[in-house]
Amino acid sequence: MCGIVGVIGKKNATEILIQGLEKLEYRGYDSAGIYVTSNQQQNYLIKSQGRIADLQSKIGKDVEGSIGIGHTRWATHGEPSERNAHPHTSGNDRFVLVHNGVIENFEEIKQEYLQNKQLLGETDTEIVVYLIEYFAEQGLETKEAFKKALSIIEGSYAFALIDSENPEVIYVAKNKSPLLIGLGKDFNVICSDAMAMLQETNRFLEIVDGEMVIVKADEIKIEDEKGNAVYRESYEAQLDLNDIEKGTYPYYMLKEINDQPTVMRRIVKEYTKQNGSVVIEPEIVEKIKASDRVYIIACGTSYNAGWVGKALIEKMAQIPVEVHLSSEFGYNMPLLSKNPFFIFLSQSGETADSRQVLVQTNRLGYPSLTLTNVAGSTLSREADYTLLLLAGPEIAVASTKAYTAQIAVLAIVAKAIGDASGNEQSEKFDIAHELSVIASIMETIIDEKATIDQLVTEYLSDTRNAFYIGRGVDYYVSMEASLKLKEISYIQAEGFAAGELKHGTIALIEKGTPVFGVITDKKTAAHTRGNLKEVESRGAHNFVISLASLSKESDQLVLPDVHSLLTPLVSVVPTQLIAYFATLQRGYDVDKPRNLAKSVTVE
Structure with missing residues (x-):
């Protein structure tokens, strides 16, 4: 959600900014812009609605400089348009600002400080840059004007500010929104995601909420809110440029679906020994084992994975689990058990809704574990413990491999606790073997792409809506399958518990309505088939995804059998391909x- 890049000390600032913005396209955006300048006071501000390619087409060969900032915007305040695109300038064009986040008191700021100012757009960001100008007009130096503005602002932000009268500094600050400083030789860069600047450097400095950073070509100064100097070691980003390229695939999503067998094998290698036992920090296991209830906090796809995690933990660890939407939990916290343990699921580790819950649980002193794909992310740093998903960069907005990685790692956590508790079902469960089997079966399913493509043509080519139904873990997979379909094909898809159809939802079934039934549970298979007959008799066009041992000749997709605890890892794969081809x-x-945006960094 929105992306920031910046560079200082390189002659080809324009090229670096554009390359960086292209790497951030996956985050979701509706407009983009760059500001480039140099010591010769040649200033270039170019903005465009639409894609980075639209911005590039407006950039002339003369647009160059040694310092610049760029931005991809996902609209929160004001419609997507060129005038609302970043960077924003102050009224006298002296200050130039890019911003990720949401300023909650922007209207109050406008009323108190900017009543006599004529703003060009409708964004909260423009109000901030005018506020900085206001304090500069009161006689404050740029750094102090920026700091004064920060003391007034309420909300989330990552800022990069340039004073065109002193184009040798980029001023940076953050609160709740991710931002990094990349370190180079005689140059430095700024980015909201390390992937944006990997072509320039692999060494980065984290910025903590409330800090201000003065970035020069040959110097970085970090100050806390009181102005005290802060010293922090840099870290090396464990990313490979090849990991963030599509290679021979037409889309990242297809590449990431195909990555899943490799991810399963990577998780097995990292979290299990050759004898099949699980390798997880003992303190994590003991903390969860000692709790009386586990709370899984997540959003979107991670929330759907959390429901599968609930089933795994309750069956193997025998600990009650609740799954909550972080956007709801943070402001409507339920009555908690006496000894809770919190698990946060987030692909990016920067999900703002989940982070605000973690801030509260930290304040209450409750232990926490983050499962994330990004080492060093905010949720990882601020939780007590972290387990990495090891899925590699996920670029497509629709999550695929992060979802299956979350389930696999949750299964490993569940087994570790179950083994430590002496649970017989857990001790008999050879998770290393079963995940290895699943990796091979995933490959088999993915090889059926042509068949799935044809089925999609038959079932979804002209439909306006569709339903996924199932029971138990099949219901959880149905929720994820419907989310995949709706978010990228724009088919109005919903996932329902099959047994609930008669309690209202069946009224929506019309002649030709596609209904996808997921059947992987022996206990409920016959019930779900009964529900499919009910919708079929009302005109539904049924599509059945089943395990081989539970299949019938008329089923459209039959999957190889896997261990009953891990069926969601295989049943979800065809639904990912269904969404892709639709x-x-x-x-x-x-x-x-x-x-939509990949990383949702505002509440």
Whole structure:
């Protein structure tokens, strides 16, 4: 959600900014812009609605300089337009600002300080840059004007500010929104995601909420809110440029679906020994084992993975589990058990809704574990413990491999606790073997792409809506499957518990309505087939995904059998491909669905 890049000390600032913005396209955006300047006071501000390619087409060969900032915007205040795109300038064009986040008191700031100012757009960011100008006009130096503005602002932000009268400094600050400083030789860079600047450096400095950073070509100064100097070691980003390229795949989503077998094998290698035992920090296991209830906090796809995690932990560890949407939990916290343990699921580790819950649970002194794909991310740093998903960079907005990685790592956590508790079912469960089997079966399913493509043509080519139904873990997979379909193909898809159809939802079934039934649980298979008959009799066009041992000749997709605890890892794969092909057939951008962002960094 929005992206920031900046560079100081390189002659080709324009090229670096554009390359960086291209690497951030996956985050979701509706407009983009750059500001480039140099010591010769040649200033260039170029903005465009639409894609980075639209911005590039407006940049002339004369646009160059040694310092610049760039931005991809996902609209929060004001419609997507060129005038609302970043960077924003102050009224006298002296100050230039890019911003990720949401300023909560922007209207109060406008009323108190800027009543006589004529703003060009409708964004909260423009109000901030005018506020900085206001304090500069009161006689404050740029750094102090920026600091004064920060003391007034309420909300989330990552800022990069340039004073065109002193184009040798970029002023940086953050609160709740991610931002990094990249370290180079005689140059430095700024980015909201390390991937944006990997072509320039692999060494980065984290910034903590409330800090201000003065970035020069040959110097970095970090100050806390009181102005005290802060010293922090840099770290090396464990990313490979090859990992963030599509390679021979037409879309990142297809690449990431294909990555899943490799991710399963990587998780097995990292978290299990050759004898099949699980390798997890003993303190994590003991803390969860000692709790009386586990609370899984997540959003979107991670929330759906959390429901599968609930089933795994309760069956193997015998500990009650609650799954909560972080956007709801943070402001409507339920009555908690006496000894809770919190697990946060987040692909990016920067999810703002989840982070505000973690801030509260930290304040209450409750132990926490983050499962994330990004080492050093905010949720990872601020939780007590972290387990990495090891999925590699996920670029497509629609999550695939991070979802299955979360389930696999949750299964490992559940087994570790179950083994430590002496649970017989857990001790008999050879998770290393079972995940290895699943990796091979995933490959088999993915090889059926052509068949799935044909089925999608038959079932989804002209439909407006669709339903996924299942029971137990099949219901949880149905929720994720419907989310995949709706978010990229724009088919109005919903996942329902099959047994609930008669309690209202069946009224929506019309002639030709596609209904996808997921059947992987022996206990409920017959019930779900009964529900499929009920919708079929009302005109539904049924599509059954089943395990081989539970299949019937008429089923459209039959999957190889796997261990009953891990069926979601295979049943979800065809639903990912269904969403992919439905989107392709409708001519939409698979990787960048409208209105959505990959990393949701505002509440």
